[in-house]
Amino acid sequence: MTQSANNEYRAPETLEDNAAPTRRGVSPVLLVLLAFALTTAALVWMAQHRQVSQQAATSAPTPAPTIPAADTSRERPAQAAVASKPKKAVDRVAATNRQPRAMAGNVEPKYPASMLRAGVGGTVVVMAELDANGNPVDVKIAERSGERELDRAALNAVRQWRFEPALRNGKAVASSVRVPVDFKPSDLVATQ
Template sequence: MSDPTNPERRPPRDPDPRPDVRSDDVPPRRGGGASMVLWILLLLAIIATAWYFLGRDDAGTVPEPTPIGETVPEPSQSPVSTAPAPRDTTPERARPAAPIDRDARPLTQTPPEYPATALRSGIEGTVLVLVEVGADGVPTDVSVARRSSSRDLDRAALQAVRGWRFEPAMRDGKAVESSVQVPVDFRLETR
């Protein structure tokens, strides 16, 4: 009897379990599977790059600016080999400038007189003044939009802003009445 646990007593095994195929008939195996995947990936990368560059449009390029009053000849769409004669670049009539729209802004700002009581007490603050400005740049109404910590500072700010002159607001190129808020600061370090 043969003992299966004893390696010396096992029956000899056939090294090749396929009795009908000889080792001379089997071609040697090469690592072709990995290289095929690499070729496919390379081909996909080339296709993606070509798709990217062919799909791009040149709309992102900025044309050269043209000075105002100059006309730019349009490129011809016809397949003619000679260039067209240059156009006359003198403008027939000047184009009006775009209308200016802006808010009123102070031109002359005489600083307010620091009230003596606030100065002695060491009171500082900022007063936000609401100014109704006429079309001529003169304040028509002045009121406090946000108060400071002192009535004296508020009164001094109102009195100072009444004497200011403004550049009026512009709408469609014309001076108009408007409202504007201006801050008036009272600081002891500047006195």
């Protein structure tokens, strides 16, 4: 402690450090991690960009889906395979693949008289297992109408129906088809 002539207290003078302050460097581990993160982000971006450009180059306009009159549960995997093929291949496959179709002139379901008089209607969905010739082998109800007589009439009619068989690669194959049968008393009474 030093005292000056006027008896003031002064802190001892400290030596000034004229040396440049030491600069702390960045950890090498941090630099490696930063480089790794940037490289990974660049690779991910490039992969996504490449995927998008490849999809744009290979995708062709997809035609609007058609809704068949009868739903076939066994044919769905073939439809998915057709949708993933190029356009020329789809045209070729479509010509050799088709869903089963009810033939013209099939027997109309006979509306039960008691149900008609009562004004009762409904829709019955019948599942028909078809052989390779388009003949029903097994016919059963997939969705009931709520009226036993209507269900029975629909089953009896579809058992007598004939179908154009399903084709796969140009060959007739066994398949199944869902057939909706509508019973509407108002339509029937109006036509008689």
